[in-house]
Amino acid sequence: MKSGLTAWLLLLPxxxxxxxxxxxxxxxxxxxxxxxxxGYEVQEFCGLDNYIRVLTxxxxxxxxxxxFLYVFWSFALGFLPPLLIAFFxxxxxxxxxxxxxxxxxxxxxxxxxxxLLWKYMYKADSTGxxxxxxxxLGMEPYGWLNHPDTVILMLVLEMTWVGFPGTMFLYYTxxxxxxxxxxxxxxxxxxxxxxxxxxxxxxxxxGLLALNIVQQIxxxxxxxxxxxxxxxxxxxxxxMSVSYLMYRYAFLEGRxxxxxxxxxxxFVILLAATCFYFYLNxxxxxxxx
Amino acid sequence: xxxxxxxxxxxxxxxxxxxVKGRILYWCLFALLAAMAFITLFPCIWMILCAFKTPRxxxxxxxxxxxxxxLKGAAEQIAFAWEVLEMGRSILxxxxxxxxxxxxxVLCSGFAGYVLSKRKRKGMGExxxxxxxxxxxPGSVRMVSTFISYLSFPLLIDNGLDIPTNVNxxxxxxxxxxxxxAGSFTLILFKNxxxxxxNTLVDAARIDxxxxxxxxxxxxxxxAKPTVFYVMMGAxxxxxxxxxxxxxLLSDPSKYTVPTWLxxxxxxxxxxxxxxxxxxxxxxxxxxxxYLFFQGRMTGGIMMxxxxx
Numbered sequence: 316m317k318s319g320l321t322a323w324l325l326l327l328p329x330x331x332x333x334x335x336x337x338x339x340x341x342x343x344x345x346x347x348x349x350x351x352x353x354g355y356e357v358q359e360f361c362g363l364d365n366y367i368r369v370l371t372x373x374x375x376x377x378x379x380x381x382x383f384l385y386v387f388w389s390f391a392l393g394f395l396p397p398l399l400i401a402f403f404x405x406x407x408x409x410x411x412x413x414x415x416x417x418x419x420x421x422x423x424x425x426x427x428x429x430x431l432l433w434k435y436m437y438k439a440d441s442t443g444x445x446x447x448x449x450x451x452l453g454m455e456p457y458g459w460l461n462h463p464d465t466v467i468l469m470l471v472l473e474m475t476w477v478g479f480p481g482t483m484f485l486y487y488t489x490x491x492x493x494x495x496x497x498x499x500x501x502x503x504x505x506x507x508x509x510x511x512x513x514x515x516x517x518x519x520x521x522g523l524l525a526l527n528i529v530q531q532i533x534x535x536x537x538x539x540x541x542x543x544x545x546x547x548x549x550x551x552x553x554x555m556s557v558s559y560l561m562y563r564y565a566f567l568e569g570r571x572x573x574x575x576x577x578x579x580x581x582f583v584i585l586l587a588a589t590c591f592y593f594y595l596n597x598x599x600x601x602x603x604x
Numbered sequence: 605x606x607x608x609x610x611x612x613x614x615x616x617x618x619x620x621x622x623x624v625k626g627r628i629l630y631w632c633l634f635a636l637l638a639a640m641a642f643i644t645l646f647p648c649i650w651m652i653l654c655a656f657k658t659p660r661x662x663x664x665x666x667x668x669x670x671x672x673x674x675l676k677g678a679a680e681q682i683a684f685a686w687e688v689l690e691m692g693r694s695i696l697x698x699x700x701x702x703x704x705x706x707x708x709x710v711l712c713s714g715f716a717g718y719v720l721s722k723r724k725r726k727g728m729g730e731x732x733x734x735x736x737x738x739x740x741x742p743g744s745v746r747m748v749s750t751f752i753s754y755l756s757f758p759l760l761i762d763n764g765l766d767i768p769t770n771v772n773x774x775x776x777x778x779x780x781x782x783x784x785x786a787g788s789f790t791l792i793l794f795k796n797x798x799x800x801x802x803n804t805l806v807d808a809a810r811i812d813x814x815x816x817x818x819x820x821x822x823x824x825x826x827x828a829k830p831t832v833f834y835v836m837m838g839a840x841x842x843x844x845x846x847x848x849x850x851x852x853l854l855s856d857p858s859k860y861t862v863p864t865w866l867x868x869x870x871x872x873x874x875x876x877x878x879x880x881x882x883x884x885x886x887x888x889x890x891x892x893x894x895y896l897f898f899q900g901r902m903t904g905g906i907m908m909x910x911x912x913x
Contacts, residue, residue: 328715355751
């Protein structure tokens with residue numbers, strides 16, 4: 316009886332912290348989104364007013380579209396490189412550890428430093444790295460973050476640079492975990508590289524890849540720091556994501572109720588993705604047993 | 605080429621590598637990797653080179669390498685940047701936050717993981733499911749409601765005394781500390797690591813009269829070293845990367861951490877590009893040192909995270 320009490324006492328700090336930081340804000344955030352807010356104070360119930368104001372404003376459609384663009388580009392740019400590089404490094408007999416370390420190095424930089432570094436690289440005048448290269452090639456300096464059509468692509472480029480070493484390392488450790496006997500016996504049976512890839516590497520990697528893709532969707536859907544640090548959502552809202560919109564409503568424009576409503580809408584979308592992730596996770600684990 | 609003969613069979617094997625086509629393919633991949641390594645390192649190299657240029661060289665944008673580079677000049681530039689950036693205060697703040705976060709994480713998540721692994725009581729299965737869901741909850745959507753809750757944070761339970769139970773914790777490190785205690789992923793990592801330790805060890809220690817706290821510190825933590833180091837590295841390097849929470853929650857710049865400080869001094873006129881790049885280098889050094897220190901000690905920890913993806 317006494318030892319049961321001790322056990323609960325030791326568990327309590329973590330549980331209380333999770334209650335304060337995760338569960339309570341999550342629940343009250345949804346409840347408050349139906350209330351009128353004055354500053355950061357909760358006023359009277361106002362039904363769907365906040366939602367109507369969010370959904371009818373130009374910002375919501377724009378931010379949602381942009382967020383999907385972030386997800387799309389992060390796949391177009393970020394899906395294949397880490398996978399291919401993990402495969403390539405795994406094939407090396409020369410300089411294998413060297414490549415692994417060199418390519419992993421950028422991941423050691425704190426995320427904010429990479430963002431600020433890229434901000435300086437993208438500078439629109441002649442001092443940015445990319446513009447120095449352009450001018451060396453005899454071209455005019457280019458406003459890398461000033462074009463509404465490509466600004467998201469530029470931000471995703473930075474996100475990919477930051478994120479891909481970690482993903483690459485994850486894939487690489489999985490590849491290392493595939494038993495060599497499988498490849499060896501396939502070789503003896505006369506299977507060429509393509510067949511070994513299709514019948515050994517792919518089935519062994521598939522579960523991890525599927526989980527990673529869903530995780531990436533959930534992660535990129537919440538992108539806020541890149542637009543906040545690099546562009547401030549601009550030009551003219553072209554890089555504004557839903558999370559950044561939430562930040563803007565709450566902390567720059569003083570429209571807290573609308574921010575809470577936006578948060579709740581995003582939460583519903585992501586909850587669906589999370590449930591799908593759990594479903595997939597179970598499937599993957601069943602396959603590995 | 606004897607090294608090709610010894611190559612472990614993966615997609616390319618000694619059979620393919622004995623042919624000319626296979627060799628060409630192999631060296632093409634090698635060249636591609638070299639190019640990729642160069643591209644990934646290029647921004648970092650540029651950052652370092654820029655830090656040692658003069659403002660005039662950067663404005664002209666003509667040379668890639670700093671002109672008239674000398675060791676003495678470089679040392680002077682480092683000293684000059686250090687003076688302009690005034691980072692000392694923020695470095696101390698970050699160190700303080702790192703160490704406190706690390707202690708809080710290991711104690712709170714560690715003890716909770718230990719209880720959920722080795723001291724299971726009725727109802728704790730449900731608690732664990734809750735923790736897993738906590739980990740999966742998308743974090744960004746709570747930003748605003750969490751911020752509002754900091755304005756009157758229920759730090760104490762109602763004690764019947766005259767002490768206020770709800771306090772405004774903005775402009776303090778309390779939110780960061782509570783956040784460190786709420787790490788659901790680290791809790792699960794700890795639980796998994798402790799699950800791998802045989803129950804009989806714990807039972808034997810308890811029969812010998814070992815207290816729970818002693819079992820935790822002298823048995824569980826040393827046996828789960830890779831995970832402990834992995835979690836410690838995460839907690840220690842976290843404040844070097846998180847600019848957002850201090851920026852949002854602290855109003856007093858003398859409490860800012862290094863990333864937040866770097867974020868807010870961008871606009872200052874005396875902070876020229878070369879000085880700023882030096883600041884970024886300063887900010888990268890502590891996490892890099894942490895990684896070097898922990899690198900070899902936490903392989904098991906990374907693998908454990910990797911299994912589940």
